Amino acid sequence: MSNEQINAPVELDISKADTITCEECGNASFIQAFFLKKISALMSPTGKEAIVPMQVFSCGNCGTIPKNMINLGE
């Protein structure tokens, strides 16, 4: 009497995931970059002006930042 379960292990197979490519040049490798967001004193929880880094990825070839990574909600 077999008691097999068809529970596929929840394992991330990164090779099957979509690779994001640069919309400008098709390059598929990206480098870390930062937007620097300036928080005005009015918006800041501390009441002081602040600069907050926001990590994004930029194309390693042409420097384009994919639009779908920019969700600034502005």
Ligand SMILES: [Zn+2]
């Ligand atoms: Zn590019």
